Amino acid sequence: MPTSKNQQPIPRIATQSGTIPQRNCATTEPKPQPLVKVGTKKIVKSKSLSYLMAKEFPPTRWTVPEILPEGATLLAGAPKMGKSILALNIAIAVATEGNTLGQKVEQPGQVLYLALEDGERRLKERIALLYPIEANNYTDNFCYADEWPTVGDGCEESLVAWLEEHKNAKLIIIDTLKRVKPRTRGNRNSYDVDYESVACFQSIAKKYYVAILIVHHTRKGNSDDVMEDISGSTGLPGAVDNALILKRVRSKNDAILHLFSRDIEEKEMAISLSFPRWTLLGNAQEYKMSAERKAIMEILKEADREMPLAEIFALVQEGNKGATYNSTQVTLYRMSKDGLIDMTRRGHYKFRA
Numbered sequence: 001m002p003t004s005k006n007q008q009p010i011p012r013i014a015t016q017s018g019t020i021p022q023r024n025c026a027t028t029e030p031k032p033q034p035l036v037k038v039g040t041k042k043i044v045k046s047k048s049l050s051y052l053m054a055k056e057f058p059p060t061r062w063t064v065p066e067i068l069p070e071g072a073t074l075l076a077g078a079p080k081m082g083k084s085i086l087a088l089n090i091a092i093a094v095a096t097e098g099n100t101l102g103q104k105v106e107q108p109g110q111v112l113y114l115a116l117e118d119g120e121r122r123l124k125e126r127i128a129l130l131y132p133i134e135a136n137n138y139t140d141n142f143c144y145a146d147e148w149p150t151v152g153d154g155c156e157e158s159l160v161a162w163l164e165e166h167k168n169a170k171l172i173i174i175d176t177l178k179r180v181k182p183r184t185r186g187n188r189n190s191y192d193v194d195y196e197s198v199a200c201f202q203s204i205a206k207k208y209y210v211a212i213l214i215v216h217h218t219r220k221g222n223s224d225d226v227m228e229d230i231s232g233s234t235g236l237p238g239a240v241d242n243a244l245i246l247k248r249v250r251s252k253n254d255a256i257l258h259l260f261s262r263d264i265e266e267k268e269m270a271i272s273l274s275f276p277r278w279t280l281l282g283n284a285q286e287y288k289m290s291a292e293r294k295a296i297m298e299i300l301k302e303a304d305r306e307m308p309l310a311e312i313f314a315l316v317q318e319g320n321k322g323a324t325y326n327s328t329q330v331t332l333y334r335m336s337k338d339g340l341i342d343m344t345r346r347g348h349y350k351f352r353a
Contacts, residue, residue: 060263063171063211064090065103067269069261070209071241072202074177076216076230081248082255082273083215084118085126087173089278090213092130094171095141101257101271102280109170112162113144116179120146129276141168148174152182156200163208174201175215177236194235202240218245226258248273256284288338292331295319300341300351309347 061070068090077083093100097108115123123144131138143166149155163169174180181197198214205212216236218229226245230237237243241262248255257269268284281287289297299315300307313328336343342350 061209063094064100064105066267067101067103067259068171068211068213068244069242069264070205070211072198072205072212072214072239073242073244074198074214074216074230074237074240075244075246076218077246077248078218078250081246081250082278083246084175085273085276086246086278087175087213087215088113088123088126088130088276091142091171091173092127095139096131101269101278107170108141109168110141110166111143111170112159112166112172113142114148114172114174114180115144115146116148116174117176118146126276148180150180150182151197151200155180156204159201159204160208163204163210169208169210172205172210172212173215174212177214177216191233191235191238194233195239196235198236199239205241213244214240227260254281254287256287285340288340290331292316292320292323292327293335293340296328296331296335297340297351300349304351306344306348306350309349312349 062068063070075083075087089100091111091113092098093103093105094108095111097105099105113123118126123146127142143162149158159172162172177198182193184193201212201214204210217231219231221229223229226247227237227243229245229247230243237260243258243260245258245260246255247258253274254270254272257271259267259269270281270284270287271278272281295316296312299312309325309329309332312332313323313325316323316328332341332349333343335341336349340352342352344350
């Protein structure tokens with residue numbers, strides 16, 4: 001096509017079926033653009049920044065306020081540390097408009113609990129303890145299954161079928177991921193296998209506006225970053241929206257529950273298990289503060305300078321005659337490792353503002 005002297009020809013992009021014009025992005029987009037077929041391939045048109053910034057999104061929707069948002073969430077913890085009973089606590093609260101971890105479920109709904117490790121006997125015993133009422137009065141909001149197909153072999157289709165049938169669904173719990181994870185075939189990359197084994201749950205949760213809680217294990221040992229404690233490759237946390245990581249010392253009732261999310265601020269909660277019920281103790285940072293820790297924090301904050309161990313111990317002992325030099329030394333070291341105070345040099349500490 002001929003052009004005028006002041007009109008520049010529109011550059012063109014070569015394709016297998018010929019050429020298509022290349023144009024500048026529009027400043028606004030009234031709606032998302034459909035796929036455009038070019039030959040046998042599909043090309044997706046971009047959207048403008050103005051379109052994105054003008055678009056309104058609903059706020060984060062919580063299945064359990066401040067604990068479990070909508071979307072796919074990994075619940076990871078060491079074996080036999082109370083992950084399944086925590087998941088069941090959450091399930092009962094959502095199904096019955098109950099309370100869990102100090103939070104009231106305001107919008108109850110239908111729950112599907114996949115008890116793939118515990119079986120019916122243990123599930124019945126635990127529910128009887130958590131929800132002790134007459135058998136004929138139990139809610140129909142709570143559904144369960146003790147067997148389920150694996151991902152890629154009917155798992156996704158079965159979940160979608162249940163969601164289509166239960167229009168007031170709020171929560172699906174998969175206990176555990178291992179029972180629905182597909183078998184690895186060939187020498188596939190572990191990241192790809194892990195990612196694909198949970199990415200489908202994220203897509204389903206997004207489409208149906210539900211929470212899908214996936215119970216999983218942590219690896220042995222402890223990392224500086226608790227996200228690295230999740231067993232498997234980084235493909236697992238990479239494919240979900242949120243992660244709840246339960247850290248508990250064996251034989252101790254108290255634990256720390258870490259919440260990580262793409263869309264909300266990270267938080268830590270101190271919780272305690274009095275079987276079969278988990279309860280909230282409070283903010284994890286406050287919980288970690290023993291009486292000696294609180295005294296040290298007050299001393300360093302008031303001084304607002306670097307202080308040697310001996311001086312700190314003398315002030316701690318004034319308020320606590322039972323304190324020892326060694327216990328103060330150990331507490332200071334642990335507080336610095338927890339990121340509560342700074343060790344400026346060996347044996348010297350300062351308040352972290």
